[in-house]
Amino acid sequence: MILLTRKIEFSASHFYNNPSLSPEENRRIFGKCNNPHGHGHNYTLEVTVEGEPDPVTGMVLDLKELKDILEREVMQRMDHRHLNYEVPELTGQIPTCENISRVIWLLLEPKITQGKLHRVRLYESPDLFADCFRNGANAPGNS
Amino acid sequence: MSSPLKIELGRRYRFSASHRLHSAHLTEEENCRVFGKCNNPYGHGHNYVVEVTVSGNVDPATGMIANLADLDAYVERNMLDEFDLKSLNEDVPAFRDTVPTTENLCIEIFQRLKSFPSAKLERIRIEETGKNSFEYAGENSEGNRQ
Numbered sequence: 001m002i003l004l005t006r007k008i009e010f011s012a013s014h015f016y017n018n019p020s021l022s023p024e025e026n027r028r029i030f031g032k033c034n035n036p037h038g039h040g041h042n043y044t045l046e047v048t049v050e051g052e053p054d055p056v057t058g059m060v061l062d063l064k065e066l067k068d069i070l071e072r073e074v075m076q077r078m079d080h081r082h083l084n085y086e087v088p089e090l091t092g093q094i095p096t097c098e099n100i101s102r103v104i105w106l107l108l109e110p111k112i113t114q115g116k117l118h119r120v121r122l123y124e125s126p127d128l129f130a131d132c133f134r135n136g137a138n139a140p141g142n143s
Numbered sequence: 144m145s146s147p148l149k150i151e152l153g154r155r156y157r158f159s160a161s162h163r164l165h166s167a168h169l170t171e172e173e174n175c176r177v178f179g180k181c182n183n184p185y186g187h188g189h190n191y192v193v194e195v196t197v198s199g200n201v202d203p204a205t206g207m208i209a210n211l212a213d214l215d216a217y218v219e220r221n222m223l224d225e226f227d228l229k230s231l232n233e234d235v236p237a238f239r240d241t242v243p244t245t246e247n248l249c250i251e252i253f254q255r256l257k258s259f260p261s262a263k264l265e266r267i268r269i270e271e272t273g274k275n276s277f278e279y280a281g282e283n284s285e286g287n288r289q
Contacts, residue, residue, distance in 0.1 A: 016205075016206070018204055018205065020204070021204070029205055029210065030205075031212060093203075093206055094205060094206025094207070095206065096201075096205075096206035096207050097152065098150045098152060098201045098206060098207060098208055099201065099206045101150065102148060102150060102201070105148060126155065127154060127155040127156075128152075128153070128154055128155070128211070129152075129153045130150055130151065130152050130153070130208075131150065131151040131152075131153065131196075132148055132149070132150050133148070133149055134145060134146045134147070134148060134149070135146045135147050135148065135149035136146040
């Protein structure tokens with residue numbers, strides 16, 4: 001099995017606030033991330049697809065096709081957007097790395113028909129990331 | 144039917160420390176042969192990058208596996224305070240009798256962080272330099288992951 005990874009970057013704003021908690025609780029739990037005017041990040045997304053190379057093309061999937069899927073499903077939805085207000089898939093969820101990576105997984109999985117989605121890794125900064133994958137599948141990043 | 148989704152959270156920390164690779168079980172010549180420059184008697188240092196990966200349920204109220212402030216404080220107390228700007232050989236009891244290779248450092252840090260109360264420690268990955276890295280996922284893991 002071959003793993004193929006494509007990386008994209010997008011920039012978006014967000015803040016963390018749970019309306020069912022008091023303002024004091026929100027500040028205690030989320031700290032600076034609770035600032036109501038929000039803040040932003042340059043997100044880096046690594047999407048890994050697993051599969052066998054096609055004997056004719058030598059490809060697991062056409063990278064151009066993967067690029068188009070990422071453009072349509074992720075960039076157009078999230079790039080230069082406010083994740084709390086402009087991404088319906090995140091409505092009702094705190095837009096943490098964990099939740100965004102899961103939303104991206106759910107958007108991409110049905111669209112990737114050549115090969116199989118293996119892992120979504122979303123970096124909020126170089127020092128913080130979330131991995132989303134199917135439990136029981138092989139370890140992330142490994143075959 | 145598809146298996147459930149699993150989410151892991153990775154956080155990178157940095158510390159700088161010195162070490163010397165030297166085994167009391169080997170002769171001077173063997174130490175020199177096995178460890179090369181790393182056996183130089185006065186030691187040397189690295190800027191270590193430690194990637195700590197945890198897993199668990201994402202709390203619907205917070206959207207988080209674990210509160211980063213809690214993880215940072217735990218890592219600060221149990222790892223950074225003990226290792227940063229220290230000599231691994233002299234200042235860390237675990238390395239009095241164990242060679243402080245990055246393999247052993249992975250195991251030591253895993254032991255120190257595995258009791259983090261808010262999430263399950265999945266693995267420790269350490270970059271000793273930008274060119275080499277090591278991973279440890281505990282004794283019962285099916286294998287280290289990238």
